[in-house]
Amino acid sequence: PVAFIGPEEIHPMLAREKFIAGMLGVPYIPITPTFPWLGPAGLIPLPSKWFIHILPPIDLSEYGPDAEKDRVLVYRLAQKVKNQIQEVIVEQLKNRRSIWFG
Known part of the structure; x- marks a missing residue:
């Protein structure tokens, strides 16, 4: 997962x-x-000013090869990733002084 702050x-x-x-x-x-x-x-x-934060990789090996067919699991994992990215964005925006100077 990657969080971008600034390009928008x-x-x-x-x-x-x-x-x-x-x-x-x-x-x-x-x-x-x-x-x-x-x-x-x-x-x-x-x-x-752009900030790019690369979050730790997500280990999906525990779910097995057919996990992609489980819509509920895929949805839960997608929400987890979205929440992780959003937490980083919110935290970084709190610390940012300006959109132009960082």
Whole structure:
């Protein structure tokens, strides 16, 4: 499992434009502080400080080769991983001073 803090802030989304997006066949067009206002220059990401935390690997050997077919087990393990990642993100956000300076 890997926790990322920071990459979501390179293009902070203010709104989702859906009308024109529907005509283009895409779910939405993101409206950011720089796009579409600055045209193609608005696609340049804002600077942000990133933190990448690699969590310990998960040992799945105890579950056996057919465990992937057990939907309840897969769901429980997925929730466990999500919770571990979320705990790291919450803890790191508490200690962060700024999205640009870390």
